[in-house]
Amino acid sequence: VIEVAPYLVAGWLFLVGLYGIVTSRNLVHLTLCVAVVQSSTYVLLLTIGYRTGGTVAVFKSFPKGVPPVDPVVAALTLTDIVVSATVTALLLAVALQAHKRTGSLDPADLTSLRG
Amino acid sequence: MSPRLRTAVFLVGAGVLGGLLVWAIVGLPDFGADRSAYAAIVNGPVTTARHVSSAVGAVNFDLRAIDTLGEELILVAAAVGGAVLLRTQAEEAEETAPDDRDEGRHHVHVSEAVRFWGLALFLPTLVFGASLVAHGVTTPGGGFQGGVVLGTALLLPYLAGSLEAQDHVAPAPLFEPAEAVGGLVYVGFGILGLVVGSAFLDNVVPLGTSGVLRSGGMMPFLNIGVGVEVAAGELVLLHALLRQAVLTRRRTP
Numbered sequence: 001v002i003e004v005a006p007y008l009v010a011g012w013l014f015l016v017g018l019y020g021i022v023t024s025r026n027l028v029h030l031t032l033c034v035a036v037v038q039s040s041t042y043v044l045l046l047t048i049g050y051r052t053g054g055t056v057a058v059f060k061s062f063p064k065g066v067p068p069v070d071p072v073v074a075a076l077t078l079t080d081i082v083v084s085a086t087v088t089a090l091l092l093a094v095a096l097q098a099h100k101r102t103g104s105l106d107p108a109d110l111t112s113l114r115g
Numbered sequence: 116m117s118p119r120l121r122t123a124v125f126l127v128g129a130g131v132l133g134g135l136l137v138w139a140i141v142g143l144p145d146f147g148a149d150r151s152a153y154a155a156i157v158n159g160p161v162t163t164a165r166h167v168s169s170a171v172g173a174v175n176f177d178l179r180a181i182d183t184l185g186e187e188l189i190l191v192a193a194a195v196g197g198a199v200l201l202r203t204q205a206e207e208a209e210e211t212a213p214d215d216r217d218e219g220r221h222h223v224h225v226s227e228a229v230r231f232w233g234l235a236l237f238l239p240t241l242v243f244g245a246s247l248v249a250h251g252v253t254t255p256g257g258g259f260q261g262g263v264v265l266g267t268a269l270l271l272p273y274l275a276g277s278l279e280a281q282d283h284v285a286p287a288p289l290f291e292p293a294e295a296v297g298g299l300v301y302v303g304f305g306i307l308g309l310v311v312g313s314a315f316l317d318n319v320v321p322l323g324t325s326g327v328l329r330s331g332g333m334m335p336f337l338n339i340g341v342g343v344e345v346a347a348g349e350l351v352l353l354h355a356l357l358r359q360a361v362l363t364r365r366r367t368p
Contacts, residue, residue, distance in 0.1 A: 003145035011136040015129050022125040023118070049154065052147035057158055057170035058255050070154035071170035075179065078171070078259060079186050082345075086193030089352045093200040096359060100204075108118070 006047035013040035027095035027105045031088055038084040042077050049073035166322040167252040167331040175257065176334040180316040183337070184305065187298055187344055194294060194351040201355040209362045225275070233275025237284075240268035248342035252331035258338040262345025269350060278361045281354075290351045297344025304333045304340070 013036060020033030049070030057071035099105050116124075144150050157178065158170050167173045175183050203209050247254075247261030273281035308317035323330040 003147075004140050004143065006146050007140040007143060008137070011133065011140065015133055015136075018129065019125065023122055047146060049151070050147055051149040054147075056255060057154075058253075059162065059168040059170070067149070068154075068158045068170065070151045071157050071174050072151070072153055074171045075174035078175065078257075079182065082186055082259060083189060086189055090193055090196055090200070093197045093352075093356070096356070097200060 006043060006050075010040045010044035010047060013037070013043060025106050025108065027098060027107060028092070030107065031091040031095060034091065035084060035088055038080065038087070041080055045073040045077045045080065163325075165318065165331055165334075166325040167334060168326050169252055169254060169257075171255065172252045172257055172331065172334060172338075176251070176337045177318050177331070180305070180318075180337065183341070184301060184316070187301055187341060190344060190348045191294060191298060194291075194348040197352040198291075198355050201359055203363060207363050207365055209358070210364055230275045233271045237268060237271045237275075240264060240271065244268055244342075244346070248338055249328060249335065251338035252334045253326060253328070258341025259345055261338075262342040263349060265342060265346035266349030266353070269346065270353060273357065278357055281357075285350065287350075287354050290347050290354060294344055294347035294351060297340050297342070297347060300340030300343070301337055304336055307333070 017033050017036030017038075017040065020036060021030055024030035024033060049072070051067055051069055053067065054069040055066050057068040057074060059068070095105060098110055102109055104110070157174060161178065162168065162170050162173050165173050165177055167177075244261050244264035244267070247256035247264055248258055249256075249261075251257030251261070269285040270281065272284040304320075305316040308314050308319050311319050313319050318332040318334070320333040320336070322332045329335060
């Protein structure tokens with residue numbers, strides 16, 4: 001089971017975050033659910049890059065001969081986190097304006113488009 | 116669509132997707148299996164050739180340097196988008212002297228402990244952030260991580276005092292120019308490659324000795340550009356949100 005467990009964790013995070021988005025009654029909660037969905041991709045990327053017994057791919061302070069993990073997916077995870085942070089910031093800004101306009105943070109109250 | 120129906124539709128879809136995911140996952144290589152030839156190349160010959168000791172840094176600021184430029188532009192777009200979304204609206208006014216005792220605001224009492232530690236940690240956090248930015252090619256640090264810490268340090272005066280104190284330490288009008296300078300440093304080093312007759316973002320700066328601060332050619336400079344950019348972007352966004360909480364008021368008719 002351990003051979004596939006981290007992949008299953010990534011899949012679970014994705015689905016549970018999606019469930020949160022669908023059932024959310026609060027835009028701030030919804031934004032955090034989007035962050036949960038995004039964190040599933042970090043788990044997936046780092047899982048793909050891991051090798052048994054591997055160390056971090058930084059060589060100054062680690063003994064030679066120990067195999068390092070895949071640095072390409074680690075770098076992609078960094079990109080991923082940056083994108084996640086910017087998406088969260090923009091969604092929170094939109095939530096704030098929606099609350100000012102309508103006095104509500106419930107997505108169910110935001111049904112009509114207004115100019 | 117009623118919430119109950121929506122949840123039912125979701126559960127059906129999630130069940131199918133979950134089943135497909137499990138089916139796909141059992142066919143994947145085992146966790147921890149060493150399958151990536153690319154990883155071996157980057158960890159070995161590439162880091163050796165570029166005189167760096169952080170392979171992640173080598174990927175971000177050399178092999179995929181053009182992607183990191185795109186990532187920087189995402190940050191710029193997000194900061195500009197946030198500032199536009201949170202601009203003062205037609206029906207709003209901004210207070211010149213913020214007073215948190217206004218109706219509808221609860222006055223936030225800042226405890227002595229928060230004041231003390233906010234000020235005490237300001238310089239150490241600033242130095243730590245600068246160190247993270249500077250060591251992008253030798254440690255797991257780098258411009259992105261260090262930039263976030265730098266931005267956090269510059270927000271501590273708000274936490275310990277007020278938005279005015281924050282403005283005094285790091286004036287808000289400087290954030291967006293600083294962000295532009297960060298981007299310019301990055302693009303400038305990219306164009307340097309073209310100037311000397313190589314490719315855009317080619318690592319044409321002398322590489323230095325592996326393991327020391329000045330190694331990896333232009334990577335430390337790209338890290339500094341990114342660090343400034345990230346710190347400024349973070350400040351633009353958080354400052355826009357803070358203004359909303361502290362200064363922006365609905366104009367009374």
